Amino acid sequence: MKNIAILGSTGSIGTNTLRVIHSRPRDFRVIALSSYSNMHLLARQIKLFQPKIISVSDEHCIKKLRQLVNLSGIKVYTQDKGLEFIAKHKQVQTLVVATAGIVSLLPTIRAIEHGKTIALANKEPLVMAGDILMKIVRKNKGRIIPVDSEHSAIFQCLHNEQKESFRRIYLTGTGGPFHNYAKKDLKKVNLKMALNHPKWKMGKKITIDSATLMNKGLELIEARWLFDVRPEMIEIVIHPEALIHSMVEFCDRSILAQLGVTDMRLPIQYALDYPLRCANKLKSPDFFGLKSVTFFKPDLNKFPCLAIAKKAAILGGSAGCVMNAANEIAVEAFLKEEISFLEIPDVISRVLEKHKFVKHPNLDKIFSLDKWARREAGLLCYQL
Ligand SMILES: NC(=O)c1ccc[n+]([C@@H]2O[C@H](COP(=O)([O-])OP(=O)(O)OC[C@H]3O[C@@H](n4cnc5c(N)ncnc54)[C@H](OP(=O)(O)O)[C@@H]3O)[C@@H](O)[C@H]2O)c1
Numbered sequence: 001m002k003n004i005a006i007l008g009s010t011g012s013i014g015t016n017t018l019r020v021i022h023s024r025p026r027d028f029r030v031i032a033l034s035s036y037s038n039m040h041l042l043a044r045q046i047k048l049f050q051p052k053i054i055s056v057s058d059e060h061c062i063k064k065l066r067q068l069v070n071l072s073g074i075k076v077y078t079q080d081k082g083l084e085f086i087a088k089h090k091q092v093q094t095l096v097v098a099t100a101g102i103v104s105l106l107p108t109i110r111a112i113e114h115g116k117t118i119a120l121a122n123k124e125p126l127v128m129a130g131d132i133l134m135k136i137v138r139k140n141k142g143r144i145i146p147v148d149s150e151h152s153a154i155f156q157c158l159h160n161e162q163k164e165s166f167r168r169i170y171l172t173g174t175g176g177p178f179h180n181y182a183k184k185d186l187k188k189v190n191l192k193m194a195l196n197h198p199k200w201k202m203g204k205k206i207t208i209d210s211a212t213l214m215n216k217g218l219e220l221i222e223a224r225w226l227f228d229v230r231p232e233m234i235e236i237v238i239h240p241e242a243l244i245h246s247m248v249e250f251c252d253r254s255i256l257a258q259l260g261v262t263d264m265r266l267p268i269q270y271a272l273d274y275p276l277r278c279a280n281k282l283k284s285p286d287f288f289g290l291k292s293v294t295f296f297k298p299d300l301n302k303f304p305c306l307a308i309a310k311k312a313a314i315l316g317g318s319a320g321c322v323m324n325a326a327n328e329i330a331v332e333a334f335l336k337e338e339i340s341f342l343e344i345p346d347v348i349s350r351v352l353e354k355h356k357f358v359k360h361p362n363l364d365k366i367f368s369l370d371k372w373a374r375r376e377a378g379l380l381c382y383q384l
């Protein structure tokens with residue numbers, strides 16, 4: 001029996017994690033859940049999984065939650081204290097980090113320092129502070145098991161391999177809903193079109209990032225830190241059928257790939273069970289039903305967000321943090337229909353150009369640059 005805590009239990013990854021746990025009540029016990037503002041869903045999760053600890057955004061949410069569910073016997077926190085309390089709690093063995101944005105960076109660090117296994121879905125902590133985070137992992141002999149499907153695939157391909165023997169990572173992606181669009185047609189993209197991902201059902205922010213290909217850029221930076229490789233060793237491959245979730249090439253030119261259905265429960269379960277593999281009721285891929293299996297180079301001219309992210313990956317230092325913050329604000333503004341699809345990369349580039357690059361930022365600098373970049377991006381989005 002493994003004791004699990006989930007930060008971001010009401011999101012897309014969080015609810016899929018709870019579906020895995022629900023299907024295996026003898027193997028997993030929920031110790032703690034955190035959500036931001038969705039108290040109705042959290043109340044249902046509390047009834048079903050009976051956690052010992054809960055964290056929500058503020059007192060107002062606690063009040064609302066008390067009207068929906070009996071909280072006696074449960075420790076209830078607001079998130080200024082709650083996320084770290086959960087991350088350090090002695091009963092927690094695996095912490096699933098499934099919040100959106102940067103809020104889980106410090107709790108993730110605390111969990112590593114307290115010897116927890118991290119099942120990491122949330123990519124922003126690595127994009128913002130990958131260098132710092134991975135140094136803390138190495139110092140504490142910590143363990144991060146990736147949940148992002150591509151990184152889970154790479155992790156599985158690298159299992160039991162010598163680090164010196166791999167020469168290249170092929171990070172695959174579907175290309176999003178606009179893979180077949182001509183550049184000029186991207187002018188016509190509206191919110192509904194961008195939210196219509198061809199293969200994966202995910203939260204809104206990551207769905208827009210998948211449409212701009214920024215998600216691949218964020219994943220490139222995530223992979224660079226997780227697997228300790230130079231960004232130049234990571235090749236992005238557009239593979240619309242999404243059969244292969246990523247591949248690794250070794251020095252003898254052998255390539256290992258991980259394949260499976262497009263269902264996040266697969267990488268989530270792998271991370272929860274690691275180092276074991278356990279049976280489940282997911283389907284196998286239908287090889288004979290596939291009309292074709294195709295691979296394309298990404299078009300950086302059509303998708304400038306990916307070009308920006310590649311450059312930020314190579315620059316390192318503060319570039320990832322500033323890019324991520326500007327992207328979050330630009331995507332938020334696009335979701336509110338304040339800016340157009342093509343204005344998203346404009347906002348990010350302008351904030352990156354304006355920022356004073358720092359080669360080795362510490363955590364305080366990361367947080368202050370994040371704040372600065374959000375403000376700058378906000379000014380651009382709402383005054384464009
Ligand atoms: N979705 C996927 O398939 C997928 C795949 C790979 C990686 N990821 C990564 O996993 C992370 C989560 O993605 P998602 O799609 O599951 O996001 P999501 O559906 O938007 O869920 C986000 C979760 O975080 C909580 N949250 C939001 N803002 C918060 C804040 N300021 N403080 C504390 N909690 C907050 C939300 O609570 P409320 O519901 O109460 O607002 C919700 O529980 C992202 O970093 C994403 O890039 C996602």
